[in-house]
Amino acid sequence: MLLHQFLEQTARRLPDQVALVCRGTSYTYRQIDEAAARLGAAMQHRGVRRGDRVAIFLDNSVESVVSVYGTLKIGAVFMPVNALTKTDKLAYMLNDARAACLVTHTALRGIWDEALARSPSVRACIVVGGEIGESGADRFLSYRQATATGGMMRIEPAIDQDLASIIYTSGTTGDPKGVMLTHLNMVTAVNSVSGYLGYREDDVILCVLPLAFSYGLYQVLIGFKVGAKVVLEQNFAFPVQVLEVMQRERVTVLPGVPTIFTLLMAMKTLSQYDLRPLRMITNTAAALSEEHIRQLRGLFPQTALYSMYGLTECKRVTYLPPDQLEVRPTSVGRGMPNQEVWLVDELGRRLPNGSTGELVIRGSHVMRGYWGKPAETAERLKPGPIPGEMVLYSGDIFHTDSEGYLYFVARKGDIIKSRGEKVSPREVENALHSLPGVLEAAVVGVPDAMLGQAVKAFVVIKSGQRYSDKDVIKHCLTKLENFMVPKYVEFVDSIPKTDTGKIKKTGLA
Amino acid sequence: MQSIKHEVKQYVLDNFIMGASSQELQDDDSFMAGHFIDSTGILELISFLEQTFGIKVEDEEMVPDNLDSLNCIEHYVQRKLAVFAGRARKER
Numbered sequence: 333m334l335l336h337q338f339l340e341q342t343a344r345r346l347p348d349q350v351a352l353v354c355r356g357t358s359y360t361y362r363q364i365d366e367a368a369a370r371l372g373a374a375m376q377h378r379g380v381r382r383g384d385r386v387a388i389f390l391d392n393s394v395e396s397v398v399s400v401y402g403t404l405k406i407g408a409v410f411m412p413v414n415a416l417t418k419t420d421k422l423a424y425m426l427n428d429a430r431a432a433c434l435v436t437h438t439a440l441r442g443i444w445d446e447a448l449a450r451s452p453s454v455r456a457c458i459v460v461g462g463e464i465g466e467s468g469a470d471r472f473l474s475y476r477q478a479t480a481t482g483g484m485m486r487i488e489p490a491i492d493q494d495l496a497s498i499i500y501t502s503g504t505t506g507d508p509k510g511v512m513l514t515h516l517n518m519v520t521a522v523n524s525v526s527g528y529l530g531y532r533e534d535d536v537i538l539c540v541l542p543l544a545f546s547y548g549l550y551q552v553l554i555g556f557k558v559g560a561k562v563v564l565e566q567n568f569a570f571p572v573q574v575l576e577v578m579q580r581e582r583v584t585v586l587p588g589v590p591t592i593f594t595l596l597m598a599m600k601t602l603s604q605y606d607l608r609p610l611r612m613i614t615n616t617a618a619a620l621s622e623e624h625i626r627q628l629r630g631l632f633p634q635t636a637l638y639s640m641y642g643l644t645e646c647k648r649v650t651y652l653p654p655d656q657l658e659v660r661p662t663s664v665g666r667g668m669p670n671q672e673v674w675l676v677d678e679l680g681r682r683l684p685n686g687s688t689g690e691l692v693i694r695g696s697h698v699m700r701g702y703w704g705k706p707a708e709t710a711e712r713l714k715p716g717p718i719p720g721e722m723v724l725y726s727g728d729i730f731h732t733d734s735e736g737y738l739y740f741v742a743r744k745g746d747i748i749k750s751r752g753e754k755v756s757p758r759e760v761e762n763a764l765h766s767l768p769g770v771l772e773a774a775v776v777g778v779p780d781a782m783l784g785q786a787v788k789a790f791v792v793i794k795s796g797q798r799y800s801d802k803d804v805i806k807h808c809l810t811k812l813e814n815f816m817v818p819k820y821v822e823f824v825d826s827i828p829k830t831d832t833g834k835i836k837k838t839g840l841a
Numbered sequence: 842m843q844s845i846k847h848e849v850k851q852y853v854l855d856n857f858i859m860g861a862s863s864q865e866l867q868d869d870d871s872f873m874a875g876h877f878i879d880s881t882g883i884l885e886l887i888s889f890l891e892q893t894f895g896i897k898v899e900d901e902e903m904v905p906d907n908l909d910s911l912n913c914i915e916h917y918v919q920r921k922l923a924v925f926a927g928r929a930r931k932e933r
Contacts, residue, residue, distance in 0.1 A: 391874075416879055439874050569873060569880035570904050591881075601900045751881060783881070802855055809857065814879040 334515045335496045336404035338522065338557040339365055346533075346559045352552075353581060354394045354564040361559070364398060371402030371458075373485035374478035375433055378456035382407030382488040384432035385498060387454075388544075389413040389422065389444060391437070392564045395460045395475055396543050397552055399435045407488030408433075409495040411510070412544040415440065416813040419447050421508065425500055426451035429510055429703060435475070438462040492516040498703050499546055501644045502747065502816075506758030510703030511644045518553065520696040521647035524668045526554045528651055529614065529638065535560040536609070537585040538578055540568045540592065545753070546644050547616055551587055560585075568592045575605045582609040589617040589752030590624060594782055597627050608634065616640040616648075617752030618784045619740055622661050629657075639664050641740065645712060646697045646724050649673060650738055663737040671695030673738075675730060680714070685736045690744065691726040698724040746837060748777035750785050753815045757837075760818065763811035764789060767804065769797030774827045775818065776840045789818040790827055790840055799823075845894070846915045852889050853911075857882055868911045883908065890914070896921040 342351075343365035351361040380386060386403040388410055390396040396412075403410040411429055413422060422443060426434065430453040436444050438461040448454055460475040496518050498510040531537070537555045539562055541548030555562040563581050565574055568591075578586070588596075593615065596602065613628060613635050620628070620639060628637055637657060641664035642648035650673070652665030667673040674682050675689035683689045694716055701709035716723035729741040748755040757775035764773035772792040777785035789808075793799060801821035808817040828836040846868065853866065857878050872878040878886060886908065887898045896918065898907075907917035 415876060440876065443876075566873060567880045569878075569883045570908075572901055572903055573905065595884075599900050782884075806855070814857075814882065 333519045334404070334490055334492060335518045335522070335553065336368075336401050338519075338553070339368070339401055342556055342559045349533075349559060350561045351556060352394055352397060352562050352564060354392070354397075357394070359394055361556075364394075364401065364556075367394075367398045367479050368401035368405055369485050370479045370482055371398055371475075372405040373483035374458070374473065374481075375402060375408065375456065376406050376486055377483055378433070378473065380406060380408055380433045380456060382490060383494065384408045385411050385429045386433040386435065387411045387413050387422075387426055387429070387431045389415065389417065389434060389436040389440060390460065391415045392539065392543055392548070392566050393437075393460070394564075395435070395437075397564070398479070399458075400543070400549075400552070403433075404496060405485065407490040407494060409498055411498045411500070412549060413500070414542055414544040414813055416815070417443065418809075418811055418813070419443050420811055421813075423447035423450045425508065425510075426454055428508075429498055432456065433458065436460065490515070492519065495700070499544075499549075499644050502754040502756035502759055503702075503708065505708065506756055506762050508756075508759070509705055509708055512700040512703050513647075514700055517697050517699060518647070520670065522550065522553050522557055524670050524695075524697065525550060525648050526557055527669050529554075529612065531555065531558045531560055531585065533559040535584045535611075536563060536581050537561070537587070538563045538565065538574070538581070538583040539587065540565045540574060541587065541589070542567070545617075546647055547587060547589075547642070547752075550647065568595060571595050571599055572601070575599070575602070575607075578607055578610070579605045583607070584609050585612045585614070586610060587614045587616075589615065590620050590784055591751045591782055593620065593624055593628060597624075597631065602631065607632070610635050612636050612638065614638040614640060616642055618749050619662070619664065625657065625661050641665070641738070643726055643728070645699045645726075646671075646693050646695065648697075649691070649693055649726070652737070656737070660733065660737055660739075663733070663739050666737055667693075671697065675732060676725075683732075685732045685734050688729065688731045688741060691728050691730045691738070693724040693726060694721075698722065746776075748775075748785050748787060750777065750780075750783045750787055751815050752784070753813075755787055755816045760787060760789065760808065760812060760816055763808050763816075764791060764804070766811065767799070767807045769794040769799070772827050772835075774835045774837060774840055776837050778820070778841055780819070783819075786819040787816065788820040788822065788841070790822050790824050792824055792827060845918050846911050848893060849890070849914050849918075850911055852893075853877065853886070856885065866911070870911075871905070871909050873905065873909055890918065894918050894922065896925070 343361040347362035350358045351364050352359045388399045433456045435458045492515040496515045497513045500508040503509045539551040543549045636654040640651040650665040672694040713722040727744045731739045760775040761773045774790045778788045780786035804821045
């Protein structure tokens, strides 16, 4: 089974069913499938081959969905890139993955123009939202043109061991790492998650999470497997607008992260909307507090609430069945179907229930590794119980109760989770160091009611250099996705160090 | 009322817009489509408007038509201030 075959099967079974609603327009399964085939053919025509990487640098949109499937159909590997990404990082990703094709939007040209100039591997650039002409015409193609004509797509002999996607994730080393996922990895995750959540053909799934974030992406992947309707919104910036869409489309499934639920619950007008069809709320990326859970259950008594845990390296690991929410509200549950999880101590020895240790995951959904990073891969993928098999060391510390339910304790390393997104302190520190006159920088997460954790930077600057916190923040905005940019900047004379000269973050807050 | 737009533009430039390399922010540019501001940025922008102009942005007013460009914000703030002034006159 290949990942895009879920769409193709559903398009045969329910061709005229609405697959996607985006900015007020509906698209049927047949329309999405056909547009994807045309886009795939256009990519092939421009020399994109099986195994080539295709970067999709777009907002949530019908074009981003079609691009995912168009890429898969020709045996190529899609690489979703968050639309908030800045030039340097985009160039890094295009070069790191040696991408052959970039699909993007004219509105983002200020970012990709320069990145593209620095990325010789990119042979084709397909642009949504306007005609791209004149200069460098053979590298550019408008999306409209690419999907208008019916060039013949060659069917590639892909198998499920081929890569389907590379998703970049922040790492403790500072350089983003490309998580390599095969068709088998992703099909396995789709089957397990749709199995335990029970998404149905009559579901209307609201996706406000970016498709560059695997939690958002899987709303489409799973929705298209079961033949549901996916309502794609750009983000949660205008909650009233999202609530109107929820009411109008009779949304039944709302996947979110704690920041979104905080915003939602703060709406005084929430009760004016008819949200009765909502049958399921899911949360992952960061834990909901007990108070959040209590409030959500009060507001949506008819709705099942799922607390879950996962990581890009294998998509999803655990979920808490809603009937357990009363019993153990702070647990993220137990392993999902068709996988095995356990805790290990520092020597890698398996621990019994009731212990605290690193979570290890075994299953067909576990990634193939980090693209081009064997050392980082070896830290996470280690030999499993069967010869030749690799299991995933999550880097997250959990506690289990006597029945094996898992409770998140801490992350190994110092990754910050803000707004549900991973922020690498090293990546932020690197951005700070690129500001002239910055001598030292240390970045930590501080508690924040809305964001979970907010990013705080401690900065030592050269004497004579004058910066305000705004200057530092603005500089970071040129380098980092908005959610990584420090919310607080504190200027200090020095930063505490350990005996070996490493920055000591324990005292910083 | 050049000043509302001017003040908001300065705030947006100071807080959200990336350095000199970024394209000029036009009065009609959508903050969202152009990725000048993201979803948490909108919340910061709203507190700025409330503090600077002494208005209260109601939940139902948090929509793109009111907040997604410099022009939208100027019209919205002017309407809010007019309603406020009208009420103050009546009370007098």
